[in-house]
Amino acid sequence: MTTETANTTLKPETMQAITALTKRFPQPDGALLTALRIAEREVGFINPHVCEQVAEAIGMAPAKVWGVVSFYSTFRRDTDGKYIVYVCSTLPCALRGSERVFDHLAGKLGIKNGQTTPDGKFTLRKAECLGSCGTAPCLQVNQDEYYEGLSLQMVDEIIEDLGNDKCPARHHTV
Numbered sequence: 001m002t003t004e005t006a007n008t009t010l011k012p013e014t015m016q017a018i019t020a021l022t023k024r025f026p027q028p029d030g031a032l033l034t035a036l037r038i039a040e041r042e043v044g045f046i047n048p049h050v051c052e053q054v055a056e057a058i059g060m061a062p063a064k065v066w067g068v069v070s071f072y073s074t075f076r077r078d079t080d081g082k083y084i085v086y087v088c089s090t091l092p093c094a095l096r097g098s099e100r101v102f103d104h105l106a107g108k109l110g111i112k113n114g115q116t117t118p119d120g121k122f123t124l125r126k127a128e129c130l131g132s133c134g135t136a137p138c139l140q141v142n143q144d145e146y147y148e149g150l151s152l153q154m155v156d157e158i159i160e161d162l163g164n165d166k167c168p169a170r171h172h173t174v
């Protein structure tokens with residue numbers, strides 16, 4: 001999805017919902033992450049225009065909102081591919097071979113950390129702990145699919161299935 005094809009203007013009711021949410025917090029920035037998720041759900045991603053509207057609804061400076069979006073790698077951007085593949089790079093996963101998983105994926109997809117394949121299908125990102133340390137190494141696809149105890153063969157199968165828009169078999173949904 002791109003800014004050229006997507007309407008990035010939030011609905012009036014969404015703006016009102018964000019403003020109402022803000023009133024439930026002593027400081028407006030307490031509502032920011034939830035407000036951004038609401039906006040992301042509606043538009044499909046966060047870009048500067050979406051940030052400006054969220055900032056207006058909350059009463060914060062747009063630059064501050066964009067700074068928060070930039071800090072969190074899990075907000076979808078308008079330049080992201082259909083499947084964002086997050087590879088955990090925190091120590092327990094690193095000790096169990098996550099670097100090898102990441103390098104394998106980078107080589108297979110022909111992209112580096114943060115990049116998107118030319119066909120717009122995959123974005124690859126290193127991530128901090130994905131909360132599944134006991135089944136390291138693991139990766140996450142988009143917001144709700146976990147793949148754990150990875151081998152390189154499993155990684156190949158996951159990418160092949162996603163490339164065909166099939167839900168890969170070995171996964172745990174959060």
Ligand code: FES
Pocket residue numbers: 088089090091092093094128129130131132133134136138
């Ligand atoms: S360290 Fe990888 S999931 Fe926690």
